Amino acid sequence: MKEMSRDRWSLYADLGKPYLGVLFLQLGYAFNGIIVKSALNKGLNPCTFSVYRNIYAVIIFGPFALYFERKLRPQMTLPVFLKIMLLAQLEPVMDQILYYTGMKYTTATFAIAMCNILPALTFFMAWIFRLEKVNIRRVHSQGKIIGTLVTVGGAMVMTFVNGPPIPLPWTTVTRVHHPPATATASPDHHLKGAIMITAGCFCWAGFYILQAVTLKKYPAQLSLTTLICMMGALQGTVMTLLIEKGKTSIWSINWDTKLFATLYSGIVRSGASYYISGLVMKNKGPFFVTAFNPLGMVIVVIVSSFTLGEQMDLGRVVGALIIVLGLYLIIWGKSKDSSLTDSRSNEIDTVDLETTPDKNGDGNLKPNIIDGIIREDAKGEASV
Incomplete structure (x- = not known):
């Protein structure tokens, strides 16, 4: 009984990991966004x-x-290296x-x-x-599309x-007015x-798609994260030198908000986010990672209400x-994708057991042919 309860909680924990990751x-x-916007207002250069x-x-x-990952890191190949550079x-x-x-020209709220x-x-x-299973005739696929638009x-x-x-009891009585970006x-x-x-959003979406493809050939997430950031630092240095044309003052950072923003963004926004997004999309796909992006606005509103006393x-x-x-529709659609995949794999396994040739060696090849047809059909349906 205890083992069954432990297995059940282990299953719930595995199912909840992707949601904790995107949270x-x-x-x-x-x-x-809030920290970096404050640093940009104080003169932080976006390129450096x-x-x-x-x-x-x-x-x-x-x-x-x-x-x-010293034992898990696969051998580097030219196609993988080119993908990392991209x-x-x-x-x-x-x-x-x-x-x-763009945030420097507008506001943090508008950028988010x-x-x-x-x-x-x-x-x-x-x-x-x-990389995402979509069949317009399926209700769960329609739910994912509608959920995306609703979100x-x-x-x-x-x-x-x-x-x-x-x-609200913890907010200020007077209404806080936030001027629009045009003001x-x-x-x-x-x-x-x-x-x-x-x-930038187009580049960001392309990054998630290419990351999902690269992880299939180079599944070491920590190493991939480090290589991406290393190549990004090298390419960013070259681009900064070309854009800023030898301005040396932009490279200076003191013990102030700009240094804190750079450290926080490097540890959380670059390293940790690349690693966690890779872990999540390995099981759920790139769309699942970005589907929760509007949740960031909800978090900002709630946090500012409690900490800053802003009126809601x-x-x-x-x-x-x-x-x-919208997120509920997306999660529901993704859960149906997972259940269909599991049921299809179970059907294939059952057919394999039922059609395995006997050990007497009667030479009957028909079960193998049927098994191959079923596997090809399953691959065809999965790519729809």
Whole structure:
């Protein structure tokens, strides 16, 4: 009886690990946006910030990769190395420079809101590259598509709809007014920032897709994370020198907010997030990792309400409820994918047992032919 109970709790723990992983990612992303925006306002250069945070990630995670994966690390091949170089260019360099430069032109809230298009971009990219199972005629696939659109819509509601304030005991009585991004930046800068953030989201989605593909050939997550950050630091240094054209003052960092933002972002946003996202997408796919991205806005609203006493608007609460509904549809669709995969594998195993040739050696090849047809049919259905 105790063994059955222990096995049940072990099963629940295994099922809950991916959700704890994406929750950690969203907590890290939410706090990272606030911290980095404060440092950017104090003069942090987005290009050198990208270089330094990747260097810190290599320093922290490199020793763990060398020790824990010394026996698991596969041999490096040219195709894998080229994929790592492209991964480093997509997220540690292009996405970070574009995203944080766009944030500098706008606001942290606007940048976080724009990133809510990431689940939709990743979903359709994963669909195109057949990393996500989608069959329009299946109800659970329709649920994933509708859930993605609902989640993005809820994030937009949280951003652009205010509504009447909700009085809470721990918040301030007067309503806190947050000026829109256009009030702190010119319209040209605001448009430029929006374009940069959108381009960064495309790079970010492409990074997740390519990371899922690379992990199939190079499954050592810690080593892959370290190599991505190392190549990102090298490529970012070259790009910074080309963009800034020999400005030496941008490389100086003192013991202030800029140093803290770089350390936090390097450890949490680069190293830990790459590693955890790789672990999660190994079982759930790249879309599952990004589907919870709008949850970051909900976390920011709740944390700011308790810690800063900011007034909570009805629009934010409605948007949060819409996001929860969309996430529920996505989780439901993904769970049906897993159950269908498990049932299909069980059917194949059963057929293998029933059609195995007997040990008398009667020479009957028909069961092997049937088994091959079933396996080919299962592969064909899985790629739909």
